[in-house]
Amino acid sequence: MPAPVHELNGARLSRLLRAGIQRLLADQEHLNRINVFPVPDGDTGTNMALTMGAVLASLRRGADDHAGSTLTRAADAALDGARGNSGAILAQFFLGMGDSAASHAALSTAQFATAVTTGATYARDSLSEPREGTVLTVITDFAAETARLAATGLHDYLGLFSQALNKARTSLQRTSDQLEELRAARVVDAGAQGFVDLLEGMTDHLHLDVDAEPAEVTVAEAEHEAAAGETHDLSHRFCTECTITSANIDRRKLREQLAALGSSLVLAGTTRKSKVHIHVNEPAEVFRIAGLFGEVTGQKADDMQRQQQATHDRQRRVAIVTDSVADIPDDLLDQLGIHIVPLRIQFGEQSYLDKVGLSPEEFLAELVRNPKHPKTSQPPAGDFRRQFEFLASHFDAVVSINVTGKVSGTYNAAQSAAERVQSASTIEVLDSGNASIGQGLLATYAAELAAKGFDAAHIVAAVRKMIPLTRTYALIGSLEYAVRGGRVKPAVKSIANALGLSPVLASHADGRVAPAGMLFGRRHRRAKLIRFITRRMNSGQSYRIGIGHASAEADAYDLLDQLRCAHPHIESAFVMPVGATLTAHGGPGTLVVGVARSP
Incomplete structure (x- = not known):
C-alpha cells in the first residue's frame, strides 16, 4: 500500500496534474465521438486536449515547489490555451483554484477542497446560461464531495481522491439523464467525461507513487466507435x-x-x-x-x-483542408465538406480573420477606404494543429493543400502542425504551387476524389500530378494598390500608365506568383487576357475554369463567355468574388482566372 499523502507541494501537485492531463489526452478521440452537447460537432476531445495540453507544456518547463504558484501557472496556461466550451470552463475552474491557493506553499486536504470549491464557483459564474448535465455539474459535485470529506477530518489525499472520484463518476453517469440530447444519443457528456479522465489519472498516480514522474501515454484509437448524435x-x-x-x-x-x-x-x-x-x-x-x-x-x-x-459522414474517409488563400465558391465548400484555416488580415492595429471576420466584399471596401494598406499573415501552426487533430479523430487521413510556399509561410505552418499531431491517422500536407483560384481548383479536385471514396495515397498522387497542370492568372485593376503595398515602385506605375501597360501576374512552375507578361493598351483588355491565357492552353484538352473578381462581376461573366468561345472544351466553370491575397495588390477591377486540365 502506498504511504499516506497529507499535503501537496508544488512538485507533487505538478506531477498529479501531468498524470491527469495525460489520461485526458489519451482519451481525446473517444471524447470527440461522444460529443453531442451543445452541438454534435465532435470536437470536445480536441478542445480539452489543446486546453490542458497547454497546461502540460507549461508544467513541463520547470518544477515549482510552491503549490499556489503551480496552480497559478496552470491557470494562466489554461486561459491562453483554452478552446471550446469545455476548455473555457476548465480554464476558469483552474483560475478559481489558483486564486484560492495562491498564498499556500503546500496544500492540506482542507485547503485543496477550498480551492476546488472556489474553482467550481468561478466556472459556474463564467457561464451566461449554466446547464446541468454538463462538465459544470460534475465539477460542482466533485467540489461538494471534497469539501464534505475534508470537513470530516480526512487528511489523506489517497482517501480524498478515491472517494471524491467515485462521486464524480456517479455524477458523470447521471448526465445522460439530465440532458435530452445525451439521453437520446445514449452517451454521457463529453466534457464531463474529460474532467473525470483528469481525476482518474491523478488518482491512479497517487496510488502508484506521488513522488514519481508520471508515465507517458499515447492517444487511444476509437476507430470502431461511431460518432454519437445526429x-x-x-x-x-x-x-x-x-x-x-x-x-x-x-x-x-x-x-x-x-x-x-x-x-x-x-x-x-x-x-x-x-x-x-x-x-x-x-x-x-x-x-x-x-x-x-x-x-x-x-x-x-x-x-x-x-x-x-x-x-x-459515414462515407468519406479522407478530410480535405486548405487555407483561406484558396478561392472556392461557398456552395462547393459545403457540398464537398472542405475545411478552411483562415489567414489573418491586418489594417493598421485592426486584425481580422480572412473570409470569416471580413468577407471579400468587406475587405475590398476597407481596402479602398482605409489609408493604411493591409498586411496578411499566415495562420499560427496551432490553428492547423487544432483542425488536424479534430479531423484525425474522425477520418482515416487528412490532406491539406496550401498556398505556394514561395509567397507565404502557411505551408510550413501546416507542415509543422502535422508533425506535432499524435494520431494513427495519416496527415499529408501539399504545396499547391498556386494561390487563389488555382489553389481552390486543386482543393476541390482532392475533395471530389475523397467523396468518391479514394484513400489518401491515391488523392495525394493525383493532386501532385495536377499541380503542374494548374495555373492562376491575374489581371490587376490598378497598380496604385501594388504601389501602396510596396510591391511596385511609383516610377514603374507612372511608366505603365503612360504606355497603357497592364501586367498579368501568374503562378509559375517553381511556385512563384510573379509577372508573366504585359497587355498593351487599355481597350479590350479582357479579349487580350483571353488570348494570353488560351495561348498557354492545349486546344484539344478539356479544362476546369474558375474566375474571380474584385467588384467586377459583369466583367468576370463576360470574361467567361469569351473564354468559352475561344476554347470549346471548358468542362466546368464558376465565378466568384476573389479573396484578399490578390485583391490587396490589384484593387477594384482585378480579375483572376484559374485554369486546370481536366483529369
Whole structure:
C-alpha cells in the first residue's frame, strides 16, 4: 500500500496534474465521438486536449515547489490555451483554484477542497446560461464531495481522491439523464467525461507513487466507435473565440453586449485578461465588440455546421483542408465538406480573420477606404494543429493543400502542425504551387476524389500530378494598390500608365506568383487576357475554369463567355468574388482566372 499523502507541494501537485492531463489526452478521440452537447460537432476531445495540453507544456518547463504558484501557472496556461466550451470552463475552474491557493506553499486536504470549491464557483459564474448535465455539474459535485470529506477530518489525499472520484463518476453517469440530447444519443457528456479522465489519472498516480514522474501515454484509437448524435441545422453556426487584454475590462458590460449575439457564452479570465467563447452567426461582430474593451488577440471561428457534417459522414474517409488563400465558391465548400484555416488580415492595429471576420466584399471596401494598406499573415501552426487533430479523430487521413510556399509561410505552418499531431491517422500536407483560384481548383479536385471514396495515397498522387497542370492568372485593376503595398515602385506605375501597360501576374512552375507578361493598351483588355491565357492552353484538352473578381462581376461573366468561345472544351466553370491575397495588390477591377486540365 502506498504511504499516506497529507499535503501537496508544488512538485507533487505538478506531477498529479501531468498524470491527469495525460489520461485526458489519451482519451481525446473517444471524447470527440461522444460529443453531442451543445452541438454534435465532435470536437470536445480536441478542445480539452489543446486546453490542458497547454497546461502540460507549461508544467513541463520547470518544477515549482510552491503549490499556489503551480496552480497559478496552470491557470494562466489554461486561459491562453483554452478552446471550446469545455476548455473555457476548465480554464476558469483552474483560475478559481489558483486564486484560492495562491498564498499556500503546500496544500492540506482542507485547503485543496477550498480551492476546488472556489474553482467550481468561478466556472459556474463564467457561464451566461449554466446547464446541468454538463462538465459544470460534475465539477460542482466533485467540489461538494471534497469539501464534505475534508470537513470530516480526512487528511489523506489517497482517501480524498478515491472517494471524491467515485462521486464524480456517479455524477458523470447521471448526465445522460439530465440532458435530452445525451439521453437520446445514449452517451454521457463529453466534457464531463474529460474532467473525470483528469481525476482518474491523478488518482491512479497517487496510488502508484506521488513522488514519481508520471508515465507517458499515447492517444487511444476509437476507430470502431461511431460518432454519437445526429446532424441538425444550427441556429448559430460559428464557435467563436478571442482573448481580450486591458488594464480593467468591464466584464459585466462585455457579457451583456456579447450575450445578445448568440448562445453558449463563456467568459473566462480576469479584468486584465478575458477569454471569450460564444456561438454566433457573425464572428466579426464578436471581435468588434471585444475590441471596445481592450486589445483583441487569438481570434478563432470554427464552422460548427461543417464540423458536424464531418463528424457524421459515414462515407468519406479522407478530410480535405486548405487555407483561406484558396478561392472556392461557398456552395462547393459545403457540398464537398472542405475545411478552411483562415489567414489573418491586418489594417493598421485592426486584425481580422480572412473570409470569416471580413468577407471579400468587406475587405475590398476597407481596402479602398482605409489609408493604411493591409498586411496578411499566415495562420499560427496551432490553428492547423487544432483542425488536424479534430479531423484525425474522425477520418482515416487528412490532406491539406496550401498556398505556394514561395509567397507565404502557411505551408510550413501546416507542415509543422502535422508533425506535432499524435494520431494513427495519416496527415499529408501539399504545396499547391498556386494561390487563389488555382489553389481552390486543386482543393476541390482532392475533395471530389475523397467523396468518391479514394484513400489518401491515391488523392495525394493525383493532386501532385495536377499541380503542374494548374495555373492562376491575374489581371490587376490598378497598380496604385501594388504601389501602396510596396510591391511596385511609383516610377514603374507612372511608366505603365503612360504606355497603357497592364501586367498579368501568374503562378509559375517553381511556385512563384510573379509577372508573366504585359497587355498593351487599355481597350479590350479582357479579349487580350483571353488570348494570353488560351495561348498557354492545349486546344484539344478539356479544362476546369474558375474566375474571380474584385467588384467586377459583369466583367468576370463576360470574361467567361469569351473564354468559352475561344476554347470549346471548358468542362466546368464558376465565378466568384476573389479573396484578399490578390485583391490587396490589384484593387477594384482585378480579375483572376484559374485554369486546370481536366483529369
